[in-house]
Amino acid sequence: MVIGDGPPPDAAIDPKLYRTYGMVPRVRTSSRNDILDAALQVVDAEGGADLTYDSVAKQAGLTKAGLMYHFPSKEDMMIAVIEHVLTRWRSELEAELGVPLEETTLAERVRAFVTFAGEGGVTRGEFVIFFETLRRPALAGPCRQYLQQWFGFGPSTDPTPLMLTWFAANGMWIAEATGIVEINAAQRTALVDAMLRMVGGDER
Amino acid sequence: MVIGDGPPPDAAIDPKLYRTYGMVPRVRTSSRNDILDAALQVVDAEGGADLTYDSVAKQAGLTKAGLMYHFPSKEDMMIAVIEHVLTRWRSELEAELGVPLEETTLAERVRAFVTFAGEGGVTRGEFVIFFETLRRPALAGPCRQYLQQWFGFGPSTDPTPLMLTWFAANGMWIAEATGIVEINAAQRTALVDAMLRMVGGDER
Numbered sequence: 001m002v003i004g005d006g007p008p009p010d011a012a013i014d015p016k017l018y019r020t021y022g023m024v025p026r027v028r029t030s031s032r033n034d035i036l037d038a039a040l041q042v043v044d045a046e047g048g049a050d051l052t053y054d055s056v057a058k059q060a061g062l063t064k065a066g067l068m069y070h071f072p073s074k075e076d077m078m079i080a081v082i083e084h085v086l087t088r089w090r091s092e093l094e095a096e097l098g099v100p101l102e103e104t105t106l107a108e109r110v111r112a113f114v115t116f117a118g119e120g121g122v123t124r125g126e127f128v129i130f131f132e133t134l135r136r137p138a139l140a141g142p143c144r145q146y147l148q149q150w151f152g153f154g155p156s157t158d159p160t161p162l163m164l165t166w167f168a169a170n171g172m173w174i175a176e177a178t179g180i181v182e183i184n185a186a187q188r189t190a191l192v193d194a195m196l197r198m199v200g201g202d203e204r
Numbered sequence: 205m206v207i208g209d210g211p212p213p214d215a216a217i218d219p220k221l222y223r224t225y226g227m228v229p230r231v232r233t234s235s236r237n238d239i240l241d242a243a244l245q246v247v248d249a250e251g252g253a254d255l256t257y258d259s260v261a262k263q264a265g266l267t268k269a270g271l272m273y274h275f276p277s278k279e280d281m282m283i284a285v286i287e288h289v290l291t292r293w294r295s296e297l298e299a300e301l302g303v304p305l306e307e308t309t310l311a312e313r314v315r316a317f318v319t320f321a322g323e324g325g326v327t328r329g330e331f332v333i334f335f336e337t338l339r340r341p342a343l344a345g346p347c348r349q350y351l352q353q354w355f356g357f358g359p360s361t362d363p364t365p366l367m368l369t370w371f372a373a374n375g376m377w378i379a380e381a382t383g384i385v386e387i388n389a390a391q392r393t394a395l396v397d398a399m400l401r402m403v404g405g406d407e408r
Contacts, residue, residue, distance in 0.1 A: 048339055128339055134382045135252055135332055147384055160394040163385075167375030167395075168368050174378065175371060178338045180351055190364040191371075 035060045035070055036084040039077070044125030051078065075138065082133040085126045086146045092116050093150065101149070109150050110162050110169075111199050117169040118192035120176050120183065127177035165198040239264045239274055240288040243281070248329030255282065279342065286337040289330045290350045296320050297354065305353070313354050314366050314373075315403050321373040322396035324380050324387065331381035369402040 038060035057067040071077035096112035242264035275281035300316035
């Protein structure tokens with residue numbers, strides 16, 4: 001192991017070692033991502049458990065101290081999990097758009113969201129994290145920033161068609177992620193087509 | 205106090221007294237409703253706390269033992285809170301319909317739901333309870349029964365317009381209850397009108 005390239009093995013057990021020797025820990029992304037995926041699996045499971053150091057450490061195959069090395073407070077961990085969810089959503093939406101966010105209109109972003117939401121790919125775990133975060137003001141920052149950046153409905157024009165479509169797309173992924181409804185392939189195609197028509201126009 | 209009309213004062217402190225004397229407790233509805241309202245206030249508050257015996261007892265002005273007299277297990281309490289929420293929703297929807305549930309069509313029930321959801325009267329606390337319950341299989345029964353009874357979309361006909369409207373109405377109340385969007389009076393009217401048009405027809 002190259003010194004400085006990720007924590008030495010002991011650091012995963014005792015994060016204080018770093019401070020003792022004045023080292024700055026560099027965490028490998030893959031390991032951090034693995035932990036965040038494990039956290040999602042904890043809430044994703046049937047009868048999903050709450051996110052605690054114990055439940056996440058167990059799912060990730062780490063000691064509690066090893067987990068606390070990555071996330072010194074539970075709030076750090078929660079923020080990281082929601083950022084993890086939002087990063088995936090943003091990259092799916094950007095792939096759908098095919099152009100940088102700054103060059104898009106609200107209508108195009110709503111259309112991309114309809115397609116993304118219509119794919120049924122949002123997990124129960126992602127739903128739990130998104131809404132758990134929204135209801136905790138201390139954690140809501142990243143969610144609100146994402147919503148404002150992608151779906152900030154201004155007051156200047158009539159927002160009804162776009163807002164209605166956005167509500168419908170949200171209702172659809174939430175209903176699917178929570179298991180309220182099951183949608184077959186034909187229904188999915190018909191729903192997405194109807195939503196895309198609601199956005200209106202093919203102007204770019 | 206008339207004997208048998210509600211628990212004697214001591215029973216609120218020690219529910220075992222009932223068993224000792226072989227009495228069957230009769231709980232006054234108002235008191236039970238007050239506790240359930242208090243439980244909603246706990247999760248409704250900014251930065252809403254989790255529903256625990258301690259948080260609910262504190263909000264309701266009861267001792268923990270007094271609360272446990274009403275709800276011997278935390279699961280009993282959670283089921284009662286969701287039933288409390290669903291009872292309110294059902295009675296709002298029934299008032300909107302004006303005729304017994306059995307005499308209504310799915311389209312009429314969706315239309316009633318649009319009006320109810322469009323009033324913006326669902327609280328953050330109700331949202332938290334509804335979705336917390338949905339994600340816990342042991343607690344999900346009452347929610348699924350409500351959804352099946354009111355909004356069971358059968359596979360026989362094309363459900364697209366009704367389902368889409370139902371998704372949009374759900375997306376709207378969820379967005380408002382969680383504070384994702386603010387909707388002014390003109391927007392609200394325009395959104396509800398558009399949703400009612402989506403349900404289509406004025407057939408009864």
